[in-house]
């Protein structure tokens with residue numbers, strides 16, 4: 353090999369070997385949360401994975417490109433097989449890309465209603481091969497991941513996952529800490545979200561990780577619940593008082609929560625979302641006397 357060819361080869365190696373992962377690295381991130389549980393971040397989306405001597409359990413794969421990056425990182429950092437992929441719910445922005453992990457040694461787990469929706473709508477991801485109705489425990493190494501269904505809240509078959517012994521709770525979309533819930537509370541069953549959040553507060557957890565926004569603790573989840581309860585009650589009161597949506601956007605301020613990110617931008621949208629849901633799902637728009 354002459355000097356010129358050697359340089360060309362070196363350049364090609366540099367592009368193939370270093371450039372691509374560097375582009376990836378700026379998009380995706382892995383951080384240790386507690387014990388053997390790690391958070392995987394793709395822009396606004398987050399998922400968790402657990403590493404044990406007996407293998408890895410991952411939660412939402414997020415999307416194909418994120419899943420490919422994660423798979424390569426898991427191989428590089430830990431080099432144990434991925435034993436489980438557990439879907440938080442049915443929404444494609446969280447559970448696409450699972451085919452990247454499809455193998456005979458990996459079991460795909462979801463709530464029965466999430467699987468039903470994935471099948472019926474022809475979602476382009478792996479159809480779960482293990483489902484449950486109320487709760488299911490997965491043991492891996494010295495760890496247990498407790499999966500629970502708390503009734504309807506957001507999407508179909510959306511569950512909580514409690515990692516033990518870390519006492520770490522993971523919920524996607526229907527509990528958000530450090531930030532306002534998303535815009536017009538797209539796809540929220542509001543009373544269901546409140547009921548499910550009350551339910552998880554009875555669980556023994558110390559750390560909370562959401563599918564979006566920040567990491568928090570039990571007090572943060574309690575505060576999110578208070579926000580949702582106060583928002584819901586304020587809009588119901590407004591409708592009973594004969595106020596229209598624009599008047600409510602002016603009068604409902606919920607100042608106690610002004611430290612939540614996106615408070616100014618999304619409070620009017622949150623109010624609109626609750627109003628829309630009450631008018632349609634609770635039928636307040638065609639109720640005599642309102």
Ligand SMILES: [Zn+2]
Nearest residue numbers: 446525563564
């Ligand atoms: Zn989401």
